[in-house]
Amino acid sequence: xxxxxxxxxxxxxxxxxxxxITCRASQSIGSSLHWYQQKPDQSPKLIIKHASQSISGVxxxxxxxxxxxxxxxxxxxxxxxxxxxxxxxxxxxxxxTFGQGTKLEIK
Amino acid sequence: QVQLQESGPGLLxxxxxxxxxxxxxxxxxxxxxxxxxxxxxxxGLEWVGYIYYSGSTNYNPSxxxxxxxxxxxxxxxxxxxxxxxxxxxTAVYYCARRSTWHDVWGQGTLVIVSS
Numbered sequence: 243x244x245x246x247x248x249x250x251x252x253x254x255x256x257x258x259x260x261x262x263i264t265c266r267a268s269q270s271i272g273s274s275l276h277w278y279q280q281k282p283d284q285s286p287k288l289i290i291k292h293a294s295q296s297i298s299g300v301x302x303x304x305x306x307x308x309x310x311x312x313x314x315x316x317x318x319x320x321x322x323x324x325x326x327x328x329x330x331x332x333x334x335x336x337x338x339t340f341g342q343g344t345k346l347e348i349k
Numbered sequence: 350q351v352q353l354q355e356s357g358p359g360l361l362x363x364x365x366x367x368x369x370x371x372x373x374x375x376x377x378x379x380x381x382x383x384x385x386x387x388x389x390x391x392x393g394l395e396w397v398g399y400i401y402y403s404g405s406t407n408y409n410p411s412x413x414x415x416x417x418x419x420x421x422x423x424x425x426x427x428x429x430x431x432x433x434x435x436x437x438x439t440a441v442y443y444c445a446r447r448s449t450w451h452d453v454w455g456q457g458t459l460v461i462v463s464s
Contacts, residue, residue, distance in 0.1 A: 243410075276450040285443055285454040286394065292449070329394055333449050337409040338384075338396040 244268050246330050248341035256349045261317040263344045265330035270310045274334035277306055277315045280343075281326045289328075290315060322348050351376035353444050353455035361462050367431040371444030371455060378402045378422050382447040385418060385429045387440040388457070395440075399447055400427055434462045 245268040255261055265275065273293040278286035288297055290306035293313055303318040317324055325348045330341040357369035371383070385397040398408035400418040408416045412431065420427040431438060439462045445451040 274449065278451075285457050286451075287454075288450060288452050291452075331394070331450070333447075336407055337411075340394040340396070343393045 246341035248344050252345045254347040259320050263315040265313040265341050267311045271332045271334035273309050275313045276331045278329045279326045351453050355455045355458040369429045373425045383427045384445045384447045386443045389440045436462050
């Protein structure tokens, strides 16, 4: 099973700040890494697919990078509505797995 | 656009079988994989398993002995059964459509296992 480890677990940030969340895979997964945003009492929402591909309707301040074992989600100029938990997810091999999540709090 | 809706009992006793159904509207089951994913309260996401529209399945090894996913294309539904539940199975259960990624999710349904 591929283990995904996110860092940090929690981050308190101010609006307009730049945020970086990392996801490290226990073995190479190519670019089969996707990012989700989950707001309280909502289902996860896909925000980045295949490590760096944008999703229609998702603000351009969200971007992703990486391949192999190391991946990054970047949120430029954070907005209050970005308060949420963020999860990485690999679809390279079964069983599919998720990172433990990163909770973003807006100060 | 495609929408998914989970349904089923929200409260079970230990040792009972969890049964949930996901109804797909606005689209067909054809040519996609359909997953169940769960999330214990306050915790992260765990993939339970998927079924292809043709009926082939794959399950998380951690649950494989207790899980069955089935599909009914005539009703545009797929279902989850999880046997011998314990308190550790208490979670929000989501159904989701899987392309390579999971792009469409249901709203989730909370299942509580308690005596």
